[in-house]
Amino acid sequence: MTSLVDAACDPITLFAGLSFQAEARASECLIAGDPFRRPTRAKDLPFIPLDRPLGPDRLASNSALVLHRLLFNAYETDLLFLPAARDAAEPDWDSFDAFYGPQSIACAQAARPRLEHLAFAGLEAEIDLAGKWSPALTLAYFQDFLAREQAASAEPEENDPLLASLLSAEDPQAVARHYLVQMAPDFLSEASAMARLSPGAYGPLQSALFNVLIDEYGAAVHAAKHSSLFETVMASVGLDPRPHAYWQFYQPGSLALVNYFHCLAANKGHFFRYLGALFYTEASLVNVTGRQSRALRRIFGKAIDTRYFDEHHHIDRHHSRMVLTRLIEPAIAAYGSRAIAGILRGFEELRLLQAAADRDLAAQINWAGQLRRNDPRVAGLIAAWRAGSGPGETFREVSDERSTTHIHPDDRLLLLETGSMDFFPLAGVNLALKAGDHLFIPQGRLHGSIVTAPECLYHQPILSPDVARTLA
Ligand SMILES: [Fe+2]
Ligand SMILES: [Fe+2]
Ligand SMILES: [Fe+2]
Structure with missing residues (x-):
């Protein structure tokens, strides 16, 4: 049993106790214009099992919600956000200083390894990579996945259970806004995890990855940066595009997906796993974004700006091939079985996590989309x-x-x-x-x-x- 003294010294408890993660106030259903305010429900920590990692079957839980909120915040103390510039008043430098202050950074760094273990160590036991994975077999496996994803992009939107739940809701626009909100923690700072892998010196692999990063950042044209394109999507359907305005409504699965990439990119020993996860996401986005664009246009008509999805439907055909031919193939050629094991693990773990996050979101939409008072x-x-x-x-x-x-x-x-x-x-x-x-x-x-x-x-x-x- 944990004593009060132990709990007070526990890094997760110390980090959770920082003021920017305190309980939401009445005015904070929507947190407009303050990217530093992130209520976590830290008061639930004493009831959350911290002795065993979360498995994908526990993603739709309060434990996962609290732990992924904390982990997300720990990673984001390492990303730059600036306070909203206000016309008449000074920017809120107090919030900025608290979020990036030495106490916050020290607590985030101390809590992060255990939060990462709790969040992701349960995935490995769920995947089966038994057997002899030669370079040729591994590459054939990925080429087959890529071909199937590209072929699937022409399938009807209803073949995707998540999009089907949006299209069949009583108010498709209301649930589609919630669906877009689930992308915001990732897309409004898109490719930030990838940017963690820019420093260092690891040869041509580094330049190939940087090539993808340049595209994600719009080749320095801010309006073409993928996060800017997603801001436009949100604004076109009446959503506030400022970072974390909808903090309270991020589901645990949505946070887990972003956190997984940060975990792999922040811990350099996971580089090969990062490549596998990156290939999974780039290859599946070709398929997913095409269907998302069509489904969202059916729901919102001409009002929605779908350029974010259309751009990905186009460029991720290139990115998925680039990741396969300029990162995965040369990494396997140079580093053999160690690269294969890591790449396959990242690919399969993200696939598992994505499926669990999709189930979590579909269940939310199926409940809330049909919810009425006094049934x-x-x-x-x-x-x-x-x-x-x-x-x-x-x-x-x-x-x-x-x-x-x-x-x-x-x-x-x-x-x-x-x-x-x-x-x-x-x-x-x-x-x-x-x-x-x-x-x-x-x-x-x-x-x-x-x-x-x-x-x-x-x-x-x-x-x-x-x-x-x-x-x-
Ligand atoms: Fe409740
Ligand atoms: Fe992108
Ligand atoms: Fe991409």
Whole structure:
């Protein structure tokens, strides 16, 4: 058992205690214009198992959410953001100084190795790389993957379960905005992990990687930088493109994908794994971005600027071949089995993580996209709960009390006894609840709420898995 003294000295706890990660205030549902403010729900740390790494099956959990928020912040203390320049007032240098101050940097560096272990050490056990992987077999395996991804780009959008869930939602534009928000932690600072591999001296591989980086950075034309193209996508559908405006609504899977690249690029010993992961993402993006562009145009019509996706559909054909022929092939030729083992591992781990993140996002969209107040099926369960007083929790919160977005480990109902609250199941979606209103919150689903009356008394009856399945 961890003593209070141990907990106080624990690097993760120390890092989580920094003020920029403190609980969200009432005004911070959307965090506009402050890239340094990142509430993490650190108060849940005592309930998070820190003795075993997360497996992909635990990605849709509060543990994964908190740990990936912390890890993401640890990496980003190493990236440069500047405070918003304001017309009338001084930029917020206090937030800037706190985020990049010596205490923040020291705590981030101390916490990072353990956070990385907890976040990613569970992946290796899930992949099977048994057998003799010769150079020829490995390259044939990747060429086959590339050919299949390129062929799949012409398939209908509905063949992609995630895009199908967007297209079939009751309000496709609302869920599509949440879908775009999930890309923001990566795309608004795109290729920052790759830039970590620019320093050093490792021959032609370094220049080949830098060639990809130049493209990602728009060859120094800021409007062509891929992050700029993504800002344009967001603005065209009414989203705030400033970094981390939607911090509260990043799902754990979305953060995990960015963190994985930072982990591989920040730890130079993982260079070959980085190449495998890079090939997976460049090769699959050829396919994915073409379908994303078509699906988003179906949803938003001509209003959406899809150049980000169209550009990737084009340039990632080149990037995927470049990574294969100018990075992977020469790395294997020069470094043999060590390169093969690392490249295959990075490729398979990212594939696994991407699939888990897609499942997490599709589950969120399928729940929140169909969510409505006072479903008659829920009313019957509440009547049964009141009659039998089964398991549940009761809370009394006062006006403007804020819960940082979070995830429950169980299926539960939400029932307001008195007062009112706003409930947030997706970025940009607000359900106004009043006394007597109820809804269903499945385990694993990200949500937040804020009390809007002087006081609110509410119950959260917990459902058995069998009962919860009847609501799915
Ligand atoms: Fe890109
Ligand atoms: Fe690319
Ligand atoms: Fe909750």
